Amino acid sequence: MSSDARRWLTEHAARAGRVLSVAGEVRVRVVADADMAAAHVKYSGVPGTTDVLTFDLRDDPGAGGPLDTDILVCIDEAHRQAAARGLSVERELLLYVVHGVLHCLGFDDHDEAGHRAMHNEEDRVLAAIGVGRTFAAPAAGEGDR
Template identity: 45%
Template sequence: MAKTKSAGVVLTVTARVGKPLANGLRLSLLRAVEMLPHAPAELSVALVGDAEMSGLHEQFMGITGPTDVLSFELDHDARGRVTSGEIVVCVPEARRQARSLGHPLTDELLLYALHGVLHLSGYDDKTDSAYRRMHRTEDRILTQLGVGKVFSRGSTRQRPKPRLGKLSIHKSRGTV
């Protein structure tokens, strides 16, 4: 397991990705976080495999199987804004989607990590309008980073049907 830290973003890699990819993701995510007015001051991003993501998905959301990204609120300020959070990204899911949509794995991983940051920054995707707003914000930030629109590149992507996970009493709260 490799860890790198810079300006409040810690990246933990337990899945198979190369060091250049992990470092590039960390640097791009740092730049993205700087573009958000209310991003958490401390972020931990874990790149994991299907088995680990499936376990977390079941434990915190009550849903079997892997998902693309989960985010966990760890600490809040007096106004209730998230000051510390963890994002878990499933590398094999990103690899499958990137291959299916014909774009680089790095773009898909960055999309997932940014999606988690946006959840921790107060965005949600529970309604159609919130879903569109969140994904427009992702594409805007990724374009500013020079990556381009990643979410809307995948024209086959659709808003998933609402699903209810089991409730967990835990310091962290999972968000899909």
């Protein structure tokens, strides 16, 4: 990932955090399929790669308060999904970061209603920072990158 792409991702992730009124620390690590697959099986018991894994490190995650979060995002999955959606890899990675933060804020996408609510919130946040809807099919020319 280029330094310009990394800078764009960092700046837009910070903007998303402000929209979500997030306090605390969120650390993001970009990994390839092999590292993501190893983490996925180790921490979730699921073989194969995935797009994002979130680790909420607060003593009592349900109690709220400032975040202490590690997020792994998979660059290879981002390349695949970005190509399928016609978006930039950076925009896809930003979606993964927002998704991870939303998990720490109590969103869950393991059932249909939660899935819909979480992805609607992702798109709301991304639109609010000028990137445009990303999970839902974006309108032509919507947002940057």
